[in-house]
Amino acid sequence: MTSVPNPIEFDSQVFSLAFHPTEDIVASGLIEGDVHCHRYALDSPAVALWSSKTHKESCRALSFGVDGAALFSGSKDKSLQVIDVETGKVMLKKPKAHSEPLNALLALNAQLLASGDDGGCIKIWDTRQRKVAMKYHENVDFISDLTFVEHKKTLLATSGDGCLTVMDIRKSKPVAVSANQDDELLCVQVVRNTTKAVVGTQDGTLLLFSWGDWGDCTDRFPGHPSSVDSMVKVEDATVMTASGDGIIRAIGILPNRLVGAVGEHGDMPIESIRLSRDGELVGSCSHDATVRFWSVAEALKEDEDEEEEDAEQAEEDAEQGEDEENNDHPANEDSDDDAPESDNEDAAGTSSGKRKPASESDANSSDSDAPEKKEKARKKKSKKAKRGIGGGKKANAAFFADID
Numbered sequence: 001m002t003s004v005p006n007p008i009e010f011d012s013q014v015f016s017l018a019f020h021p022t023e024d025i026v027a028s029g030l031i032e033g034d035v036h037c038h039r040y041a042l043d044s045p046a047v048a049l050w051s052s053k054t055h056k057e058s059c060r061a062l063s064f065g066v067d068g069a070a071l072f073s074g075s076k077d078k079s080l081q082v083i084d085v086e087t088g089k090v091m092l093k094k095p096k097a098h099s100e101p102l103n104a105l106l107a108l109n110a111q112l113l114a115s116g117d118d119g120g121c122i123k124i125w126d127t128r129q130r131k132v133a134m135k136y137h138e139n140v141d142f143i144s145d146l147t148f149v150e151h152k153k154t155l156l157a158t159s160g161d162g163c164l165t166v167m168d169i170r171k172s173k174p175v176a177v178s179a180n181q182d183d184e185l186l187c188v189q190v191v192r193n194t195t196k197a198v199v200g201t202q203d204g205t206l207l208l209f210s211w212g213d214w215g216d217c218t219d220r221f222p223g224h225p226s227s228v229d230s231m232v233k234v235e236d237a238t239v240m241t242a243s244g245d246g247i248i249r250a251i252g253i254l255p256n257r258l259v260g261a262v263g264e265h266g267d268m269p270i271e272s273i274r275l276s277r278d279g280e281l282v283g284s285c286s287h288d289a290t291v292r293f294w295s296v297a298e299a300l301k302e303d304e305d306e307e308e309e310d311a312e313q314a315e316e317d318a319e320q321g322e323d324e325e326n327n328d329h330p331a332n333e334d335s336d337d338d339a340p341e342s343d344n345e346d347a348a349g350t351s352s353g354k355r356k357p358a359s360e361s362d363a364n365s366s367d368s369d370a371p372e373k374k375e376k377a378r379k380k381k382s383k384k385a386k387r388g389i390g391g392g393k394k395a396n397a398a399f400f401a402d403i404d
Helices: 296-341 343-352 360-385 392-400
Strands: 014-019 025-030 034-039 047-053 059-064 070-075 080-084 090-094 102-107 112-117 122-126 131-136 143-149 154-159 164-168 185-191 196-201 206-210 219-221 228-235 238-243 247-252 257-264 270-275 281-286 290-295
Touching: 014 270, 014 281, 014 290, 025 059, 034 059, 034 070, 070 102, 102 143, 112 143, 122 154, 154 185, 154 196, 185 238, 196 228, 228 270, 228 296, 238 270, 238 296, 257 290, 257 296, 281 296, 290 296
Parallel strands: 014 059, 059 102, 143 185, 185 228
Antiparallel strands: 014 025, 025 034, 034 047, 059 070, 070 080, 080 090, 102 112, 112 122, 122 131, 143 154, 154 164, 185 196, 196 206, 206 219, 228 238, 238 247, 247 257, 270 281, 281 290
């Protein structure tokens, strides 16, 4: 089992978290408006660096600046604040950054920050000049998530109104707004060498959009028994999802498949998951007032183990097929010898699609093979039972329950 840092416990619900871009530091935003900063290490309790009563209401969104010197926080109180990571002191405060409560934040580069609110408004802030550089208001409900593709200068936003908005941050008008998907869109990640966008929904379906074809989704992947509230990309074709049922899952994209269950927060819904600076850990926060850590390597190992099991099973099936074919040869020979005396019987057997044992010795041979077949079936069953980690049986059964 791969080592991970110990969970961080709080006195109240954790709404948001963010990983430092260069150090082993995680920031957590609480429902009471506090922001906490901890240094984490493998198999060790986290060390509290500082905590601050930053907001009057819940801290809904956090994002470190790309150099790690500043931490941006957004709140239900509509304020946007910039915190010094070294001291925990507020360096800048915008009390009415939005006309509605903030719900999403993302540092785009060293100069730009994106924010989204409950009314569907997205603002691009110039952090050096301390003013709004661009504003988009294409959505009519809360902005749930933001993701940025640097080399394309493209920002993607999901919204509770069921639409995906795509923006080139160099232009004042959006590139595209998708058709309404008849469900709340809650999170988004770009995968497959920037050819696909994966979107999580309220009903648990993952929607796939093809890059440049934003009018409607091109594929749907059902299976989550509850909402997909947050998502991170851990490999170019693999994402981890956090669901309302409290389970974190690793999902392969194209081919679409459940890689395995990574872990769980009991039955408590998960608010957010984020990827650490080195890509080796995923952090999650939930209604259980904890921040927990999960190993990315452990999650992906499940997929490797399954591929090995599939290869072993294919080899066993091939060997079993050869054994059955060898057992059939004596029967064929006896049948040929008896052919002149039983032409009618053979013809009848062929027309009905069934073949009877040609002799008593063949029947005995089949009976002697029965224990061997049962043993192979038992091995096959035991291998299947090993699949799934961290609540895997529960998660896997639930995941495939809705798939026909």
